[in-house]
Amino acid sequence: MVVAIVIELPTDLFKSPAEAFDNYLEKLEKGGAKKTRPFEVELTTYNPIIPNSKIVHVLTHSEYPASSFAYIDHSNTQMLVADNTFIALMDKLKALRVFDVRLSKTRVRGTRLEYQDFVINLGTVSQMEATKGLVLEVAFVAMDETRDGYCLIQEFLQSFLNTTKQKIQRLITEQLSMWLRSLKDRKDNEYNPSVTLLQYLDILGMRKQSNG
Amino acid sequence: MMMNNPGAMGQQGPPPNSMQPMIQGGQPPAAAAPAYPNAANPPMNPQSRPNQSQNDDIIARCLVQTQRLRESLQVLLNKTKQAAHLETDDQSSSATSLSSNSTQSSIRNNIDRRLFDMSQALDQLNSLVEQYDIKALQNQWTLISHYNELSYEKQGTFMDEWASQTKWADRLAEISPYIHPTIQFYRRSNQRSIGFTNRSRVDGPSAPLIDRIIAQYDAQQQQQQQSATKEYSISLQRLSDHLNIIEFSLFRAGLDIYLYLRHCTVEHVVVKPLNEKKQFATNFNNKLATNYRALDIIAGHIRAAAVFYAPFGTQPEQALSKLLLYIGKYQPFHAQKCVVCQKHLLNGLQPTWRDFKTYECFHQECLN
Numbered sequence: 001m002v003v004a005i006v007i008e009l010p011t012d013l014f015k016s017p018a019e020a021f022d023n024y025l026e027k028l029e030k031g032g033a034k035k036t037r038p039f040e041v042e043l044t045t046y047n048p049i050i051p052n053s054k055i056v057h058v059l060t061h062s063e064y065p066a067s068s069f070a071y072i073d074h075s076n077t078q079m080l081v082a083d084n085t086f087i088a089l090m091d092k093l094k095a096l097r098v099f100d101v102r103l104s105k106t107r108v109r110g111t112r113l114e115y116q117d118f119v120i121n122l123g124t125v126s127q128m129e130a131t132k133g134l135v136l137e138v139a140f141v142a143m144d145e146t147r148d149g150y151c152l153i154q155e156f157l158q159s160f161l162n163t164t165k166q167k168i169q170r171l172i173t174e175q176l177s178m179w180l181r182s183l184k185d186r187k188d189n190e191y192n193p194s195v196t197l198l199q200y201l202d203i204l205g206m207r208k209q210s211n212g
Numbered sequence: 213m214m215m216n217n218p219g220a221m222g223q224q225g226p227p228p229n230s231m232q233p234m235i236q237g238g239q240p241p242a243a244a245a246p247a248y249p250n251a252a253n254p255p256m257n258p259q260s261r262p263n264q265s266q267n268d269d270i271i272a273r274c275l276v277q278t279q280r281l282r283e284s285l286q287v288l289l290n291k292t293k294q295a296a297h298l299e300t301d302d303q304s305s306s307a308t309s310l311s312s313n314s315t316q317s318s319i320r321n322n323i324d325r326r327l328f329d330m331s332q333a334l335d336q337l338n339s340l341v342e343q344y345d346i347k348a349l350q351n352q353w354t355l356i357s358h359y360n361e362l363s364y365e366k367q368g369t370f371m372d373e374w375a376s377q378t379k380w381a382d383r384l385a386e387i388s389p390y391i392h393p394t395i396q397f398y399r400r401s402n403q404r405s406i407g408f409t410n411r412s413r414v415d416g417p418s419a420p421l422i423d424r425i426i427a428q429y430d431a432q433q434q435q436q437q438q439s440a441t442k443e444y445s446i447s448l449q450r451l452s453d454h455l456n457i458i459e460f461s462l463f464r465a466g467l468d469i470y471l472y473l474r475h476c477t478v479e480h481v482v483v484k485p486l487n488e489k490k491q492f493a494t495n496f497n498n499k500l501a502t503n504y505r506a507l508d509i510i511a512g513h514i515r516a517a518a519v520f521y522a523p524f525g526t527q528p529e530q531a532l533s534k535l536l537l538y539i540g541k542y543q544p545f546h547a548q549k550c551v552v553c554q555k556h557l558l559n560g561l562q563p564t565w566r567d568f569k570t571y572e573c574f575h576q577e578c579l580n
Contacts, residue, residue, distance in 0.1 A: 032560070116505045116560030142485055142504040143466045148546035155556045 002119070003149025003191045004139035005157070006199035007171040009122075017131045021124050024134070025111060028122065031160070033115035039063065039123060041108040041135075041197075043204045046090055046099035056099065057205065058090055059197045062112075063121075069197040079194035104128045106204045108135050117142040118156060125204065135203060137196065146191045150180065173202040270344050277337045284330045288323060295319045418475040419450045422458065425476075425529050429536045443543060446536070460536070461486060465545040467507065469514065471535075476528030478518035478535065483507040509564045509576070514539060520568050541571040552578035 014020035029035070039062045046056045055073040068087050070080040080086075093099045110123025121137040138156060140149045157168050175198040298316055426446050437443070443464050449457040458471040463486070472480035484507065517538045522531035549556055550563040551572045563573040 118560060142506055143546060144485075145464075145466055145546065152546065152556055152562070156560070159557070 002139045002141045002193065002196075003144060003146055003153065004137055004193075004196040004199075005150065005153045005172060005176060006135060006137045006196060006203060007157070007168075007173070008203050009134040009136050009161075011134055017124055017134055020134055021110070021122065024122055024136070027160070028113055028115070028120060031115070033113040033118075033120055036112045036114050039108075039110055039112040039121045041123070041200050041204075043106040043201065044087075044090075044101060045103055046094065047102050049097055049100050056090070057201055058087060059200060060084075060087070061193075061197060061200075063119075064193055067193075069194055071198070071201055079198055081194055108200070108204070110135075118153075135200070137200075139196070144191045146180065149191065150176075173199045175199050175202045266343075267345055270340050274337060274340050277333045277340065280333045281330055281337070284326045284333065288326045288330075291319050291323050291326070295323075418454050418473070419448060419456055421476065421529060422448055422456055422473065422532070425533050425536070426458070429533060429540075432537075433540070444540065460539055462540070462543050462545075464543050467510075467542060467545065469511075469539055469542075471514075473532075476532045477522070478515065478532075481511045481514045481518070483511040483514070506561050506564055509561070510542065510545075513565055517566075517568055538566065538568065538571070541566050548573045550575045550578050 009020065009024060011017050011020040014023060040060075041062070042060045044058045046058065048054065048056075057071045057073065059069045059071075060067075061069070066083055068082055068084055070082065070086060070090075090099065094101060104127055106125065106127045108123040108125050110121060113120045113122065117140060119139045119141055121135075121139075123135050123137075125132040125135055138153050140152050140156075143149050154165060154168050157163075157171075158165060161168070176195065179195050179198075295316065298312060298319070302312055426448065429446070433444070443462070445459075445461045445463075447459045449459065451457065454475050456473045458473060460469040460471065461467070462469070466486045468484045468486050470482040470484070471478050472482075485504065514535070518531070518535050521534040521538070522528065546562065548563060550558065551574055553575065555575075556562060558575040558577055561575065563575045563578070565574045565576055565579060566572070567574070
């Protein structure tokens with residue numbers, strides 16, 4: 001019951017990501033959004049020790065506390081949605097030396113706000129206590145039809161960021177663009193939360209590639 | 213003999229066979245309904261309704277046994293308190309007297325007797341419950357519907373009523389003459405309207421009329437729509453003869469609109485997203501208001517439209533069909549822009565207002 005867009009917010013005009021976070025948060029609160037609770041997204045990457053196996057990315061999101069989302073690198077498969085025992089399974093495999101965690105966890109921590117029928121998650125990306133950037137997730141919860149929800153969220157972002165439609169479209173991740181393109185061939189336009197997590201993976205995964 | 217002739221004193225009781233509900237025998241009553249029922253002594257024929265009278269008898273006996281249990285429990289409580297007091301008195305005084313011993317033994321005997329009474333009452337209660345014919349309740353569907361209606365008037369306290377009212381069996385007996393489908397004494401105009409061709413009020417069961425209105429709307433939409441796939445669905449849920457719920461689903465907008473109707477008058481509107489129903493498949497309560505601000509506002513607009521389309525003198529079926537047309541205009545809700553500001557969102561909300569005549573969409577703020 002949600003359509004969401006996840007984008008990386010620009011922090012060039014600010015001295016630090018923390019200052020940018022405060023600035024955007026103040027802007028949202030002045031616009032009428034109300035703080036509800038903290039939110040967190042966590043990404044753990046499991047590298048295989050066995051050769052010819054693939055990297056597994058496991059994500060968790062505080063909006064879906066009972067679920068974990070897993071994605072195999074370089075595959076055309078969809079995201080696996082499982083309950084939290086999947087994380088225990090991966091940890092067990094790590095203990096059995098099937099997988100290894102080389103990079104530390106990447107976390108997005110911040111505040112969840114509500115504005116009319118929108119849910120806004122504004123968070124800072126951090127890895128090993130170093131802040132890397134800002135992420136904004138805007139979800140429209142009153143529907144799950146992707147195209148219409150995408151238009152509404154785009155308009156919201158235009159007014160919030162005070163920018164044009166084209167700039168917003170450039171900020172949208174490749175995963176969401178692929179999803180929107182794939183809708184043309186599908187009858188069912190129903191959005192699902194794994195698309196949100198794929199967008200997070202796009203942003204956090206790319207960050208990891210640039211660091212690692 | 214006057215005693216044997218109920219019609220002689222002017223107190224007409226309905227003939228015995230006419231009080232049978234249609235559901236039990238499956239045959240309509242042969243005699244015509246009387247003008248004034250005898251509410252004090254409903255003339256139920258025990259031979260024609262053996263299950264219900266047996267059930268009523270069982271309930272009455274259950275109440276007696278429960279009362280007996282209650283009394284025994286109270287006496288038991290008092291006796292145990294008395295025994296406790298005596299024991300503390302004995303402990304404080306050094307000498308034990310014969311009188312206190314005899315009092316204690318009489319208390320003990322009393323307690324034993326009461327416990328025996330209670331066990332007997334419980335056994336009898338158990339056997340009565342086993343004798344109760346649960347299936348007979350299915351024949352009381354009209355009564356249950358009437359109760360449902362009463363509870364709706366009290367804002368959905370149906371289960372609470374059943375739980376708190378211990379004399380519900382008497383109540384059922386009181387109201388059963390009034391809820392026979394062919395009698396309907398709560399609409400006395402039904403008696404005078406025979407021979408009238410123009411009626412401004414809807415009497416009798418309203419579900420067939422609403423079905424006709426929905427069929428007319430369907431036919432109208434099929435003529436207008438060019439695509440083969442239907443973009444909406446309308447279903448009618450009948451709670452009682454004059455209480456119905458229309459569920460109008462708009463697939464493109466992803467909305468479910470529930471209209472609570474008393475005859476053809478809209479009393480309550482709830483708008484929900486389509487997929488919310490999936491979460492409550494087994495325990496669905498569609499009386500809960502939605503959690504979404506925009507949909508709540510739409511529900512308010514639909515209520516306003518229901519009032520606008522039903523001025524004094526309008527036929528209720530005309531008002532309802534216009535309202536269904538109005539609701540259908542919300543189909544492209546999420547894709548439409550406001551006619552004034554040409555935007556989807558203003559203060560985080562879509563254009564929820566639809567003009568009652570032109571069906572153009574506006575933000576609430578853009579109207580002023």
